[in-house]
Amino acid sequence: MRWLDWLVVAVYLVWVIGSGLRLTRRTGELDGYVRANRSLPWWAVGLSVMATQLSAITLVGTTGQGYADGIRFVQFYFGLPIAMVILSLTVVPFFYRSGVYTAYEFLERRFDVKTRTLAAAIFLAQRGLSCGVIIAAPAIILSIVLGWNLVLTILAIGVPVILYTMIGGVQAVTWTDVKQMTVVVFAMASAVTVLVIGLPAGVSLGGALHLAGAVGKLHAIDFRFDIHERYTFWSGLIGGMFLALSYFGCDQSQVQRYLTAKSLTQSRRSLLLSGFVKIPLQASILLTGALTFAFFLFHRAPLLFNPVHESAVLASPRAAEYHALEREFDDDVERRRAAAVALATTDGETDGRSPAREAFQTADAAVRGVRARAATLVKTVSGDASYTDVNYVFPTFILQYMPIGLVGLMIAAIISAAMSASAGELNALATATVIDFYRRHVNPSAPDRRYVQVSRIATAFWGLFACGVAVYATNLGSLIEVVNQFGSLFYGSVLGVFILALGLRRANGHGAFVGLLAGLTAVFTMAFHPATKSISYLWHNVIGAVVVVVVGMTVSLVTGGPPARDASQ
Amino acid sequence: MRQDSDARPADPDLSRTYLLVLVVEAVVLAALYWLGRSFS
Numbered sequence: 001m002r003w004l005d006w007l008v009v010a011v012y013l014v015w016v017i018g019s020g021l022r023l024t025r026r027t028g029e030l031d032g033y034v035r036a037n038r039s040l041p042w043w044a045v046g047l048s049v050m051a052t053q054l055s056a057i058t059l060v061g062t063t064g065q066g067y068a069d070g071i072r073f074v075q076f077y078f079g080l081p082i083a084m085v086i087l088s089l090t091v092v093p094f095f096y097r098s099g100v101y102t103a104y105e106f107l108e109r110r111f112d113v114k115t116r117t118l119a120a121a122i123f124l125a126q127r128g129l130s131c132g133v134i135i136a137a138p139a140i141i142l143s144i145v146l147g148w149n150l151v152l153t154i155l156a157i158g159v160p161v162i163l164y165t166m167i168g169g170v171q172a173v174t175w176t177d178v179k180q181m182t183v184v185v186f187a188m189a190s191a192v193t194v195l196v197i198g199l200p201a202g203v204s205l206g207g208a209l210h211l212a213g214a215v216g217k218l219h220a221i222d223f224r225f226d227i228h229e230r231y232t233f234w235s236g237l238i239g240g241m242f243l244a245l246s247y248f249g250c251d252q253s254q255v256q257r258y259l260t261a262k263s264l265t266q267s268r269r270s271l272l273l274s275g276f277v278k279i280p281l282q283a284s285i286l287l288t289g290a291l292t293f294a295f296f297l298f299h300r301a302p303l304l305f306n307p308v309h310e311s312a313v314l315a316s317p318r319a320a321e322y323h324a325l326e327r328e329f330d331d332d333v334e335r336r337r338a339a340a341v342a343l344a345t346t347d348g349e350t351d352g353r354s355p356a357r358e359a360f361q362t363a364d365a366a367v368r369g370v371r372a373r374a375a376t377l378v379k380t381v382s383g384d385a386s387y388t389d390v391n392y393v394f395p396t397f398i399l400q401y402m403p404i405g406l407v408g409l410m411i412a413a414i415i416s417a418a419m420s421a422s423a424g425e426l427n428a429l430a431t432a433t434v435i436d437f438y439r440r441h442v443n444p445s446a447p448d449r450r451y452v453q454v455s456r457i458a459t460a461f462w463g464l465f466a467c468g469v470a471v472y473a474t475n476l477g478s479l480i481e482v483v484n485q486f487g488s489l490f491y492g493s494v495l496g497v498f499i500l501a502l503g504l505r506r507a508n509g510h511g512a513f514v515g516l517l518a519g520l521t522a523v524f525t526m527a528f529h530p531a532t533k534s535i536s537y538l539w540h541n542v543i544g545a546v547v548v549v550v551v552g553m554t555v556s557l558v559t560g561g562p563p564a565r566d567a568s569q
Numbered sequence: 570m571r572q573d574s575d576a577r578p579a580d581p582d583l584s585r586t587y588l589l590v591l592v593v594e595a596v597v598l599a600a601l602y603w604l605g606r607s608f609s
Contacts, residue, residue, distance in 0.1 A: 074601065081594040085587045093580075213608030220601040265581050272583075275590040279597050 001146060001399075001407060008408030009415070012183065016416065017164050020176030024168040030448045033169035033455055034101050034431045035260050040171075042266035044178050046273030049248075049257045050281075051177035052424030053274075054184060056138035056417040058285065064390035066289015067296075070217030074283045075231045076538070079241025083248060084275030088268040091249040094502060096264045101435045103255040103498075110501040112509030113440070118516060119494055120436035123252055124429060126490050128462060131425040132469025133486075135161075137391070138418045139470060142411070144308050145395045154470045161419045162463030165426045166456045170260055173423045180416035187413035188288060190406050191398070195291045198401060200298050200341070207344030208294035214343060214357050215364050217290045220283070230536045239538025242545055243488060246495035248274075253428035292397055297340040299401065303329045303371065305392035309378045316381045322374065329370045336363035422466060430458035485537045489527060492541035493519030496548020500556075504549070508556045515552025522547040 025039070026032035065073050100106045104123065108116035139153040164172045196205055203211075212218055222232045229235070248254045248271065261267040303326050304310045313322045339360040346356055379387050398410045434455045443450070497516050500507035523544040526532045 071601075078594075078598070081590050085590055088583065088587065209604075209608045213605070216609065218608045219605045221598070221605060263580075265583065268583055269586070272586055272590055276593055279594060283597070283601060 001411065002404050004405045005408030005411065008405060009412045012409075012412040012416070013160060016176050016179045016183070016419075017160055019179065020172045021164055021168045023175040024171040027167070027169045027171060028449065028452060030101075030451045030455075032171070033452045034256065034427075034435070036169075036171045036174065038260060039262060040174055040260045040266075042261055042269040043273070044174055045257055045261045045266070045270035047181045048174040048177035048420075048424065049254060049270055050274055050277065051181045051184075051417075051420035052253055052257060053421070054181070054281075054417055055134045055421035056141075056414045057134065057421075058282075059184065059188070059414055059417050060138065060141055060391050060394050062282065062285045063289035063292060063394040064392070066217070066286035067293045067393045068289075068390045070212070071220045071283060071286040071290055072222060072231050074220055074279065074286055075222065075233055075236035076240050077244075077279050077282050078233065078236035079238060080244040080278050081275040082237075083241045083244035084271050086245060087249045088271055090502060091498065092258060092267050092271065093264055095255060095259060096261075096267050101256075101259070102252050102432050103250055104252070104432065104436050107497065107501060107512070108440075111507075111512045115497065115509050115512045115516065116436060116440075118513060119250075119497060120252075120432050122490055122494060122520075123432055126487065127251075127253060127425050127429055128465055129469055130486060131422050131429065131462065131466040134421045134425065135418055135466055136470035138414045141391055141395050142414065144306065145392065145399055151471055154467050157415055157418050158422070158463055158467040158470070161423045161426065162460055165423045165430075165463070166459045169452075169455070170256060170427050170431075173420075173427045174257070174260065176423065177420045180420040183409070183416050184413045187406075187409050188285065190409060191394075191402065192284075192288055192291065194402050194406065195288070195295045195397075198295050198299065203298070203341065203344040208291060211294045211297060211340050211344055211360070212290040214360055217293060227536060227539055228534050230538070232536075235536050235538040239536065239541050242495060242541035243491050243538065246491035246498075246541060246545070247487070250494045250498045251428075251491075252432050253425045256428045256431055257424065289394070292393060294340075295397065295401075297337060301333070302396065303374050304378065305389040305396050307392075309382060309384075309387065309389070313374075313378055313381050318377060318381060322377060325370055325374050325377070329367070329374070332363065332366040332370055336360070336367050339363040422463075426459050426462050426466070429462040430455045433458040433462070488537045488540040489523055490520070490544075492544025492546075493523060493548050494544075495541070496545040496552065499545060499549050500552045504553060504556075506556055507552055508559060510559045511552040511554070511556030512548075514555045515548040515550075518551040519544045519548035 024032075026037060029037075031037050062073065095103065095106060098106055098109065100109075102120070104116045104120040107119055135154055135158050139150060139157055142148055143150040143153045164176060168175075196208075199205070199208055209218065222229065223234075224232055225234050226232060227235070258267045258270050261270050302310065303322075304313075310322075313319065339356070339362075343354075343356040343360045346354070375387060375389075379385055395414075398407060402410060434451055438454050438458075439446070439451060493516055496519050497512050500512050500515065523540045526535060526543060527537070527540060
């Protein structure tokens with residue numbers, strides 16, 4: 001990075017944090033601090049909802065997935081718009097009208113304190129750890145590709161987030177999210193522009209897409225019904241819908257966002273914004289990854305994108321083997337480049353069996369073969385069986401091919417994505433800690449000022465906890481999948497409890513509590529048992545919800561009790 | 570426990586917006602399917 005890039009990053013940080021804090025009002029009161037006095041417009045809340053999900057993992061990991069595996073990952077989001085409509089019709093009015101601060105507070109009104117406390121504890125454990133991953137992801141990548149100290153990078157991202165979240169609460173989080181989303185979108189548009197301009201003369205954008213498509217990277221939809229296949233139309237539509245229902249409907253990091261809207265209608269509209277934009281946005285990020293693949297057909301790409309692993313192999317007794325692979329790689333890359341030019345300049349030919357197309361596919365398979373052998377060598381030398389360099393593809397492109405100034409903007413976008421996602425989570429973690437534990441179990445009648453004070457302490461605690469997790473989360477595989485797989489262990493079961501709460505009047509507290517434990521047991525067993533662990537993690541959300549509802553209703557009917565009254569009142 | 574006891578104004582009917590969300594999703598999925606078919 002050069003001085004202009006550093007300046008861009010510094011100006012960005014001062015602008016985002018300063019203006020975010022300036023827009024906060026009445027944060028000395030609990031309602032202002034955790035719910036923004038219900039004063040925020042739908043578009044700001046909607047952008048904040050999206051920013052909380054759009055972490056640095058999304059920018060770096062998703063583009064890497066697009067490069068390596070194509071755009072099929074977009075199927076993961078197919079159930080999301082349907083979930084947004086369902087939530088707008090069901091959960092949002094319940095939460096909004098009940099005047100709760102947390103989703104779990106609602107569970108005590110409907111069931112009992114033990115169900116509320118268990119659900120809140122699951123949220124704290126799961127989100128506390130995932131917040132660490134969210135900070136770790138960009139920190140590890142930036143520290144490796146830029147040669148920064150890992151701990152200092154984690155603190156450089158984590159400390160500003162802790163400070164502005166502590167001071168401004170949910171309002172500072174929302175207004176900084178809005179600016180961070182703007183920066184991220186602008187930076188991604190810049191990256192796409194550089195990718196397209198960087199294509200050689202004679203290779204159009206259409207030609208580049210044909211090249212990516214020729215090796216299956218634009219194959220977005222797979223209609224096969226195979227529960228062992230990770231991403232299909234059906235796993236995305238059904239499993240993804242359950243995941244989105246749970247994440248947006250039962251996870252405090254999302255619920256807290258839309259409880260800050262001015263009215264119920266504005267709350268609903270903020271969620272529907274994700275329904276409109278999420279799939280096109282994710283498809284665009286994945287397509288950027290596929291375009292990066294096309295770009296590297298014509299520009300020198302390293303054999304391995306992770307420079308640390310490359311150095312480790314070169315320092316080992318097997319360095320000569322690696323050098324031989326590099327020579328083979330250079331030859332194969334040159335052959336693939338020639339085949340790519342031949343195919344791209346005849347992109348009017350869409351015949352699947354054209355000689356140019358087959359020559360390109362053969363050349364690409366050869367390049368992939370050498371890279372696979374290099375990866376095997378790294379795994380042997382480092383002992384890291386889960387090695388993948390997919391997360392280093394996009395940062396490598398940014399640092400080697402983007403012009404001065406835009407490198408700073410892209411680094412700012414990666415940092416800001418990490419900050420916006422972790423700020424929303426820290427804020428929600430602090431809110432659940434104060435409302436569901438401190439106020440409920442420790443000090444129910446303290447003045448507002450005390451709760452805000454404890455919220456600030458809780459924010460600092462969870463921020464430092466997340467930074468601590470980040471320091472130890474060094475081996476993360478494909479980052480976007482790690483977070484989603486981990487979340488899917490819990491999402492379905494928590495959703496099941498809310499289905500019992502909102503949809504089944506005969507469900508009672510004992511049923512919900514036992515059902516939740518049964519759902520978690522079923523999902524953990526399925527995820528780790530040798531016979532079932534190959535089932536795609538998206539189905540864990542469905543299984544968890546179904547087990548909780550079935551067991552919860554059975555226990556409720558056995559233990560009895562009158563039908564519930566409307567808990568939103 | 571804070572309760573919202575204010576009189577609630579009638580909430581606007583968002584059913585056309587819900588329908589639009591689903592229509593947009595169908596169009597985007599069709600576009601993705603077309604992308605895969607046309608460029609593969």
